[in-house]
Amino acid sequence: MVEPLLKVAGLEAWYGESHVLHGIDFQIGKGELVTLLGRNGAGKTTTLRSIMGIVGKRKGSVTFEGHETVGQPSNQIARRGIAYCPEERGIFSSLNVEENLMLPPVVKPGGLSLAEIYKLFPNLEERKRSQGTKLSGGEQQMLAIGRILRTGASLLLLDEPTEGLAPVIVQRIGEIIRQLKERGFTILLVEQNFHFAATVADRHYVVENGKVIDMVDRASVQQSLGKLQAYLGV
Amino acid sequence: MAQVAIGLVNGAFYAMLSLGLSVIFGMLNVINFAHGAQYMMGAFAAWLLLGFLEVPFWASLVLAPLIVGLFGVVLERVLLKRLYHLDHLYGFLLTFGLSLVIEGLFRWQWGSSGAPYPAPITGATDLGFMMMPTYRLFIVVAALVICLATWYAIERTRLGAYLRAATENPTLVRAFGINVPRLITITYGVGVGLAALAGVLAAPIQQVSALMGTNLVLVVFAVVVIGGMGSILGSVVTGFGLGLIEGLTKLYYPPASNTVIFVVMAIVLLVKPAGLFGQTK
Amino acid sequence: MKPSHIALVIALAAALVAPFVAYPVFLMTALCFALFAGAFNLLLGYAGLMSFGHAMFFGMAAYFFGHAVKVWELPPEIGILLGVLGAAAIGLVTGALAIRRQGIYFAMITLAFAQMIYFLCVQMPFTHGEDGIQGIARRPLLGGLLPITDDRVLYYVVLAIFLFGYFCIYRFIHSPFGQVLKAIRDNEPRAVSLGYEADRYKLLAFVLSAALAGLAGATKAMVLQFATLTDVSASQSGEVVLMALVGGLGTITGPIVGAFIIITMQNYLASFGEFVLVIQGAIFVVIVMAFRKGLVGEIADWWKARRKAG
Numbered sequence: 001m002v003e004p005l006l007k008v009a010g011l012e013a014w015y016g017e018s019h020v021l022h023g024i025d026f027q028i029g030k031g032e033l034v035t036l037l038g039r040n041g042a043g044k045t046t047t048l049r050s051i052m053g054i055v056g057k058r059k060g061s062v063t064f065e066g067h068e069t070v071g072q073p074s075n076q077i078a079r080r081g082i083a084y085c086p087e088e089r090g091i092f093s094s095l096n097v098e099e100n101l102m103l104p105p106v107v108k109p110g111g112l113s114l115a116e117i118y119k120l121f122p123n124l125e126e127r128k129r130s131q132g133t134k135l136s137g138g139e140q141q142m143l144a145i146g147r148i149l150r151t152g153a154s155l156l157l158l159d160e161p162t163e164g165l166a167p168v169i170v171q172r173i174g175e176i177i178r179q180l181k182e183r184g185f186t187i188l189l190v191e192q193n194f195h196f197a198a199t200v201a202d203r204h205y206v207v208e209n210g211k212v213i214d215m216v217d218r219a220s221v222q223q224s225l226g227k228l229q230a231y232l233g234v
Numbered sequence: 235m236a237q238v239a240i241g242l243v244n245g246a247f248y249a250m251l252s253l254g255l256s257v258i259f260g261m262l263n264v265i266n267f268a269h270g271a272q273y274m275m276g277a278f279a280a281w282l283l284l285g286f287l288e289v290p291f292w293a294s295l296v297l298a299p300l301i302v303g304l305f306g307v308v309l310e311r312v313l314l315k316r317l318y319h320l321d322h323l324y325g326f327l328l329t330f331g332l333s334l335v336i337e338g339l340f341r342w343q344w345g346s347s348g349a350p351y352p353a354p355i356t357g358a359t360d361l362g363f364m365m366m367p368t369y370r371l372f373i374v375v376a377a378l379v380i381c382l383a384t385w386y387a388i389e390r391t392r393l394g395a396y397l398r399a400a401t402e403n404p405t406l407v408r409a410f411g412i413n414v415p416r417l418i419t420i421t422y423g424v425g426v427g428l429a430a431l432a433g434v435l436a437a438p439i440q441q442v443s444a445l446m447g448t449n450l451v452l453v454v455f456a457v458v459v460i461g462g463m464g465s466i467l468g469s470v471v472t473g474f475g476l477g478l479i480e481g482l483t484k485l486y487y488p489p490a491s492n493t494v495i496f497v498v499m500a501i502v503l504l505v506k507p508a509g510l511f512g513q514t515k
Numbered sequence: 516m517k518p519s520h521i522a523l524v525i526a527l528a529a530a531l532v533a534p535f536v537a538y539p540v541f542l543m544t545a546l547c548f549a550l551f552a553g554a555f556n557l558l559l560g561y562a563g564l565m566s567f568g569h570a571m572f573f574g575m576a577a578y579f580f581g582h583a584v585k586v587w588e589l590p591p592e593i594g595i596l597l598g599v600l601g602a603a604a605i606g607l608v609t610g611a612l613a614i615r616r617q618g619i620y621f622a623m624i625t626l627a628f629a630q631m632i633y634f635l636c637v638q639m640p641f642t643h644g645e646d647g648i649q650g651i652a653r654r655p656l657l658g659g660l661l662p663i664t665d666d667r668v669l670y671y672v673v674l675a676i677f678l679f680g681y682f683c684i685y686r687f688i689h690s691p692f693g694q695v696l697k698a699i700r701d702n703e704p705r706a707v708s709l710g711y712e713a714d715r716y717k718l719l720a721f722v723l724s725a726a727l728a729g730l731a732g733a734t735k736a737m738v739l740q741f742a743t744l745t746d747v748s749a750s751q752s753g754e755v756v757l758m759a760l761v762g763g764l765g766t767i768t769g770p771i772v773g774a775f776i777i778i779t780m781q782n783y784l785a786s787f788g789e790f791v792l793v794i795q796g797a798i799f800v801v802i803v804m805a806f807r808k809g810l811v812g813e814i815a816d817w818w819k820a821r822r823k824a825g
Contacts, residue, residue: 054405075409075411075414078409094402095398102395103410104410104411148410323565326565496627503624
C-alpha cells in the first residue's frame with residue numbers, strides 16, 4: 001500500500017473525565033472508502049470527532065498527508081483538507097439552505113462548484129431560500145453532505161448518513177457516496193447499517209470499547225459475515 | 235414636540251447600545267457591563283483627540299471607535315476569553331469590575347464634572363411639523379444608518395453568516411475551518427466599537443464626563459430585558475420606542491420620566507417574560 | 516468538640532472582646548455589611564439567583580428606619596421592624612417579577628429595579644434627595660430601658676442582631692425548605708417534575724434575603740445615624756457582590772470575611788479618594804480571573820488537599 005492519506009495510531013480520547021477511546025489504529029489510502037462498524041457507544045463517532053479535533057482531550061497520533069494533527073485546533077485540521085458531516089447533521093436554523101451550503105470556507109482547490117452540488121441534489125436548489133432546518137430529514141442530510149463538497153477537502157468524514165431515513169433515500173445517498181468515491185474523494189464512513197456499508201466500502205474496521213478489534217476487506221466480507229454479525233450483535 | 239425630539243435622540247442611543255449588547259451576548263454569552271464605560275471612553279477619545287491633536291469630529295467618528303474597539307479586543311484576548319467555559323455570571327462580574335476600573339481611572343484623572351464638546355453642526359431644521367436642532371436630527375439618522383448597517387452585516391454578508399452559525403454551534407463552525415476564537419474577538423471589538431461610536435455621537439450634546447455611561451447602561455439593561463436579545467430589529471424598535479415613551483412621559487408627567495422605562499419593564503415581565511422580541515426557551 | 520465548633524467558640528469570644536480592642540463603630544459597620552453580604556449570598560449560593568440590586572432593600576430599610584425614628588419618633592426596634600417589613604414588601608414585588616427570568620437576565624432585572632428605586636429616592640420627599648436623612652437620634656431600646664448612645668453598648672445590640680440574622684440564614688439553609696431550594700438550583704426541571712413549585716420557593720428565598728438585607732440596612736442606619744442615596748445606589752449593590760465574592764460565594768462564613776476585608780480596606784484607602792473605585796474594580800477582576808472560590812473557598816480547598824496528602 002502506498003503512503004496512507006490518513007493514519008490513526010494509538011488514538012485515545014476523553015470527554016471530561018470519561019475515557020472513551022483506548023487506542024484506535026487504522027489507516028485509509030487515497031481514494032478509498034472505509035467504514036467504522038460497531039455497536040452503539042463503541043466509539044465510532046468519537047473517533048471521527050477526535051480526528052476532527054473536537055473532543056475534550058486526545059492522545060496518540062493522527063497523521064493526514066504526513067502531517068501530525070493531534071495538538072492542532074479543529075479549524076486548522078479542517079484547513080488541511082478534512083471535512084466533517086456530523087451525525088446530528090448540524091444544519092443551522094438561522095441560515096437558509098444556500099447560506100448553509102456556502103458556510104464552510106473553501107480550503108483547497110478542487111471542490112465541487114455550487115452548480116455541481118445542485119446537480120447532485122436538485123431538491124436543495126429548489127429550496128435554496130428556505131430556512132435550513134425547515135427541510136425534510138433526507139434533504140437535511142443531503143445539505144449536510146453537500147456543503148462539505150465545496151471546500152476542496154479530500155477526506156470526508158460521514159457519520160451515519162443514512163440514520164433514520166426512508167429506504168429510497170438511503171439508496172440515493174448510497175449512489176451519491178459511490179459517485180463521490182469515483183470523483184476521487186476519500187471517505188471514512190461510520191455506519192450502523194451494515195448492509196448499506198457492505199455495498200459501498202472497500203474495507204471495514206470493527207470498533208469495540210474504544211479500540212479497533214478487527215478489519216475485514218471487501219473480498220472477504222462474505223466469509224466473515226458470521227463473525228461481523230457477532231461483533232455487531234445483530 | 236421638543237420632548238418627542240429629545241425622546242427620539244435618547245431612543246437612538248438606547249437602540250445603538252442595546253444592539254451592541256445583543257451582538258456581544260449572542261456570540262460571547264457575556265452581558266457586557268462595561269458597555270457604559272466603553273461608551274464614555276468613546277466620548278473621551280473624541281474629546282482628547284480634539285483637545286490634543288485637533289482631530290475634527292468627523293474623523294473622531296471613525297478613529298475613536300477604532301481605538302476603543304482595539305481596547306476591547308485586548309480585553310477579550312487577555313481576560314474575557316478565559317471565562318467562556320464558566321457560568322455567564324462571571325463574565326458579568328468581570329465586566330462590572332472592568333467598568334469600575336475604567337470609570338475610576340477617568341474620574342481620578344479628569345474628575346466627574348464634565349467638559350463640553352463643540353457641536354459639529356449648528357442650526358435647526360424645519361421638519362414641517364416641528365423644528366429640530368440639525369445635530370440632533372443627524373444623531374437620529376446616524377443611529378438608524380448604524381443599526382441598518384449592522385443588520386445588513388449580520389443578515390446579508392458572509393461574515394454575518396459565520397456569526398449566526400457560530401452563535402448556534404461554535405464547535406461545528408470551527409470544525410469547518412473557521413477560526414471561531416478570532417470571530418469572537420472581532421465580535422467583541424465591533425460591539426465595543428459600537429458603544430464608543432454612540433459615545434462620540436453623544437459628546438456634543440452631553441457633557442463629556444467619566445460618569446456619562448454609568449446610569450445609561452442600567453437603563454439600557456432594562457431596554458434589553460424589554461426587547462429580548464434575539465433580534466436586531468427588536469433592539470432598534472424597542473430602543474426608539476422606549477425613547478419616545480420616555481419623551482412623552484416628560485411632556486405629560488415629568489416626575490415619572492426617569493422611571494417609566496423600568497415600569498414598562500415590569501409590565502413586560504408580567505405579560506411576556508421573554509421580552510417583546512425574545513424567543514421563549 | 517468538632518474543629519468547627521471550636522472555631523465558632525473562638526469567633527464568639529473574639530466578637531465579645533472586640534469593642535475593647537477595635538473601634539466599635541467600625542466593627543458595627545462591618546457586622547451590618549457582613550449580614551447584608553450573608554443575605555445576598557443566601558440567594559446566590561443556595562437559590563442560584565444573583566441579585567445585582569440588593570442595595571434597594573438595604574437602602575430602603577435604612578430610609579424607613581430613619582423616617583420612623585426621626586419623623587415619627589418611634590423607638591428603634593419598631594424602626595428596624597418597619598425597615599425589615601418594607602424591604603420584604605419591596606422584595607415580594609420585585610422578586611415576583613424578577614424570577615420570571617433566569618440567569619443573567621435575573622441579574623439585569625434586579626439591577627434595573629434597584630435603579631428605579633434609586634431614581635425614586637432622588638425624587639421622593641421623604642428621602643430628602645441628595646441630603647438623605649441625617650442625624651437620626653439613637654433613642655433608647657426596650658421602652659427606654661436600654662440606652663444606646665454609648666458605642667460599646669450599641670455594639671452588643673448590633674452583635675445580637677447580626678447573630679440573629681445569621682441564625683435565620685443557618686436555619687433556613689438546613690431546613691427542608693433549603694434542601695428543596697438547593698435541588699431547584701442544581702436541576703430545576705427535575706425539581707419541578709418532582710412536584711415542587713420552583714417559583715414559590717425562589718420567591719420565598721428572595722423575600723427572606725430582602726428582609727435580612729433590610730435588617731442590615733436598618734441596623735446600619737441606627738449605628739451611623741443616617742440614610743443616604745449611597746445606600747440604595749448601584750455601587751452599593753456592586754459592593755455587596757464584591758464582599759461575597761472576596762469571601763467566597765456560596766460559603767456561610769465567606770461573606771463575613773469578605774465584608775470585614777472590604778470595610779477595612781475602605782477605611783485604609785479613604786485617603787485615595789476616587790482611586791478606591793479603581794482598586795475595588797481591580798479586586799473584582801483579579802478574583803473573577805484567579806480566585807473564583809474566594810478566600811474561604813480557597814482556604815477550604817487547600818485544607819482538604821492538605822488533609823488528603825497527610
